[in-house]
Amino acid sequence: METREKILQAAAEMIAEDMAAKLSVRAVAARAGVSTGSLRFHFPTQRALQDSLLARIYEDLLPGDPIRDRTLPPRERLLNCLRQVLAPLGTNEKARTAWGTIYRTFIEPEPTEPVRAAYLGHEREAERRVGHWLATLAEEGALPPGDHTRNVRFLLAVLNGLSVERALPTSESVLSAETDTLNAAVDHVFSTGPAPPAGRTRP
Template sequence: MDTRERILKAAAEMIAEDVTAKLSVRAVAARAGVSTGSLRFHFPTQRALQDSLLARIYGHLLPGDPIQDRSLPPRERLLNCLRQVLALTGTNEEARAAWGATYRAFIEPEPTEPVRAAYLGLEREAERRVEHWLAVLVEEGALPPGDHTRNVRFLLTVLNGLSFERAMPTRESVLVAETQTLNAAVDQVFSTGPAPPAGPALP
């Protein structure tokens, strides 16, 4: 195993043991059995190390559609689905490029009908994907039946926010904050269930 792989393996073990681990240069270097200078050579900043670790963790998720992996509990499967979509955003530089392309395609130009239709098509495809996840969980009895539209919108809003945060020069503990947010989002879906039936229209 080369030095870079040893560093990533050590950092992954630290996160597996404690999701709030700070991944300091000194601690990760000691765990990997390398010098801090060697770690800095491969990962010049703590953010670079965390971005690479984030990509590695998400890259090792189950291939295909995680919601179908019934060897895992429903909550873990939904969490893996969110991680898989977020992984498509990439890490810091990739996320900046993706959001830049989104801005140039849908925000910068005038909101003509073709622009609006193109964006709504992408939005609808994302909604279908999340609807599919929740429908599978409803069919299994893990979620109650009903209108889960609000949970679909909620999960998409969380994913959009996290992908945008990846593109911004924010705090260095992106991995920790992102993991906590995804777990909170999944907990919210399982605790709230579908929206209640609409009441009668007001006169």
């Protein structure tokens, strides 16, 4: 196995054991059986290692990229991307287990620097992925070019809310209500586009 893959595998094992693992250079290098210098060669900073690992985790959890499937209209592709993020959570017991883990890892403990850094790493990768979807659609002309940060945050807020709903008791079909919400979110993104440049308002 290549050194880079050994390092990523060791870091993935550490994250699987503890989602808030600090992934220090020394600890990951020891787990991978490589020198700290070798780890630094492949990942010059702790953030570079964490971001590469999270990108790999997302690729494994969400294989393929529906945003590239040009056999479907842009709106359907974005909708499929959002559905793909929610699918691994499952519903009811599986969703409760997933949210229980997130609560115990990031909400219940004191917000120490390692906990904060671990959470922000997950957040950066989620923002990168959603930003990639909107940038791809903008490149194709389906969305106007510009700063899509506002809609990235909006879509992530929708996904977070829906993932919590999957774990909570409900009197109606979760997936039916979820589909309505996702459709409304996608409609919003296509109707608003990117934020206007600083100092300017929409006509």
